[in-house]
Amino acid sequence: MTDPTGLEQARTKMTEAGVAPAAIETFTRFYHLLQSGESGLVREDDVDPLVDIPNRAELAISDDDAADALARTAMLKLNGGLGTSMGMDQAKSLLPVRVAPGSSDGAGGSAGAEPEMLTFLDIIVGQVRAAREATGARLPLLFMNSFRTRDDSLAALERYPDIAVDGLPVDFLQNREPKLLADDLTPVTWEKDPDLEWCPPGHGDLYPALHASGVVVALLKAGFRYMCVSNSDNLGATPDATIAGWFAASGAPYAAELCRKTPADVKGGQLVVRKSDGRIVQRETAQTHPDDVAVSLDATRHPFFHTNNLWFDLEALAAELERTSGVLELPLIRNDKTVDPADPSSPKVVQIESAMGAAVAVFEGATAIEVERSRFLPVKTTNDLLVLRSDVYDLTPDYRLEAQALAPLVDLDKDYYKLIDGFTQRFAAGAPSLRDADSLTVRGDWTFGSGVRAEGKAQLAGDGGTVPDGATIGPDGI
Ligand code: UPG
Incomplete structure (x- = not known):
């Protein structure tokens, strides 16, 4: 049964904590959807695949148009x-990813200076600085942080005082x-760690957060479009003049890569087309009915994956934020968890979430573009992290991760490698070579x-042990 006072309690809690009005109204809209049993599911029968889109590799954008658009991006x-699925209680972007160019990789495990490791944040800053240098574009770099990631991330960014430009903020x-108790949808109380009573509302919160921050207006005033x-x-989402040029010429308010x-x-x-x-x-994934999962993953029917690299015309975005007071009509994503993610016996809660990319349905004339794999190198799991740390990629002087081979499918035993501590311990001597x-x-x-080195369809089985220095792992093990 739903407690009729749950919403009021939640609104009061948010108001007292100083949460922005647009976020409270967004939460309220979702709460009503949750109460009405809305699942947010998009059924396969109701959609067609999205197939007919331009391909970045085939665009004919002049260098001038590309440079002009990037200069206003x-x-x-x-x-x-947080990297919670990898057992982290910090921003995932603070994880070390690669050895800095010129620093020893320490893969010999020998004594001596520790190699300098670059985190996601370091590499992102390196990419933007390199693009600024190469193109002359101002390229402001901003971060959307949550109450969980802000302090650590800003502290890590202090060593790059040049990332803010034109008086724009580095983050908002x-x-x-x-979090709502699953039983009655009232706000959960958790005295052991009251911070855990709260959660970020997913990246669909971009819109109310942008509205409250005034960042879009500030960017427009500073001459960005x-x-x-x-x-x-x-780390594939580097500044890209070609896509910027295409997007500017398209006149579309919104585009997804x-x-x-x-x-x-x-x-x-x-992305799919609603019939x-x-x-x-x-x-x-969370909006996919269990019966539709297989077909949604079938690349012969749905050939594309949503990278979450999005392009916005800032004027169109400002107009939409103004029109809706920051409360965009996005679908609800219901996320069932426990109040303490590390304690499965703690009370069951519902987290109300939404996805940034769902705004594709909100912007009239929204479009999409096919991009090369190099623009999409997501790290969701330690499997992905191992590939990124390996010699499958070279880190170029302009901080791009350049693939030297097709990325292999890595599947590490969840019992030992799923959490970052276990993973780090077992690969302390460096990632294996995965190129072959x-x-x-x-x-x-x-x-x-x-x-x-791993070769072919490499496999290790049994209880475990040590893979000796210099060993080759093949289909039959070591
Ligand atoms: N994030 C926030 N705030 C939140 C939740 C997440 O800033 O409240 C950030 C997070 O730090 C990460 C990014 O959003 O950088 C993506 O979040 P994540 O949970 O890793 O990805 P998903 O939400 O599962 O998926 C997103 C898109 C999906 C796309 C995928 C590509 O929603 O459409 O396929 O990213 O990796």
């Missing part, structure tokens, strides 16, 4: 999420909302020595 990174804060938004865990789907693309979303009105809508691997499957508790 700002970069925004979504940085509000997204909102927070109460376009904004490229992407996940801070996607899509990538050809691979077997690794399971956590995330896709009832021909509009492009987003379908996230089609896949790497590890079952059991294996600790990797240095200079290890």
Whole structure:
């Protein structure tokens, strides 16, 4: 049964905590949807695949048009999420990813100076600085942080005082909302750690958070017209003049970058065409009916994956935020969890969430573009992190991760490698070479020595042990 006072309690809690009015109204709208049993599901029978889109590789944009559009583009990174699925209680973007160029990789495990490791944030800053230098574009770099990620991220960014330009802020804060008890939808109380009573409302909160921050208006005043938004865990989303030029010429208010789907693309979303009105809508994993999961992942029917690299015309965005007071009509995503994610016996809660990319249905004339895989290198799991740390990629002097081989499908034993601590311990001597691997499957508790190579359909099975320095792992193990 739903407690009729649940919504009022939640609104009061948010008001007292100083949450922005647009976020409280957004929460209220979603709360009503939740109460009415709205699932947000997008059923396969109601949609057609989205297939007919331009391809970045085939665009004919003049260098001048591309440079002109990039000069009016700002970069925004979504940085509000914690790497909870990897057992982190910090921003995922603070994870070390690569050894800095020129620093020893330490893969010999020998004594001596520790190699300098670059985090996602370091690499993002490096990419933007390099693009500024190469193109002369001002390229403001902004982050959307949450109350969980702000302090740590800003502290890490202090070493880059040049990332803010034209008096624009380096970040703005997204909102927070109460977790709701699954039983009666009242705000949960958790005296052990009252911080855990709150959660960020998903990246669909971009819109109320932008509205409250005034950032869109500030960017327009500073002479910017376009904004490229992407996940801070996607190091492929570098400043791109060609896409900026295409987007400017398209006149579209909004565009999403899509990538050809691979077997690794399971956590995330896709765009589909709603049969009832021909509009492009987003379908996230959480909005996919269990009976539709297989078909949604079938690349022969739905060839593209949603990268969450989005382009906004700032004038259109400002107008939409103004028109709606920051409360965009996005679908609800219901996320069932426990109040303490680390304690499965703690009370069951519902988190009300929404996805940034669902706004594709809100903007009349929204469009999409196919991009190369190099623009989508997401790190959702330690499997993805291992590939990114390996020699499958080279880190170029302009901080791009350049693929040297097709990325293999890595599947590490969840019992030992799912959480970042376990993963780090077992790969302390460095990531194995994966350039010659089609896949790497590890079952059991294996600790990797240095200079290890995986080849073909590499597999380790059994209870585990040590993979000696210099060993080659093949289809039959070591
Ligand atoms: N994030 C926030 N605030 C939140 C929640 C997440 O800033 O409240 C950030 C997070 O830090 C990360 C990004 O948003 O940088 C993406 O979040 P994540 O949970 O990793 O991704 P998903 O929400 O599962 O999927 C998004 C898109 C999906 C796309 C996928 C690509 O919704 O459509 O396929 O990213 O990786």
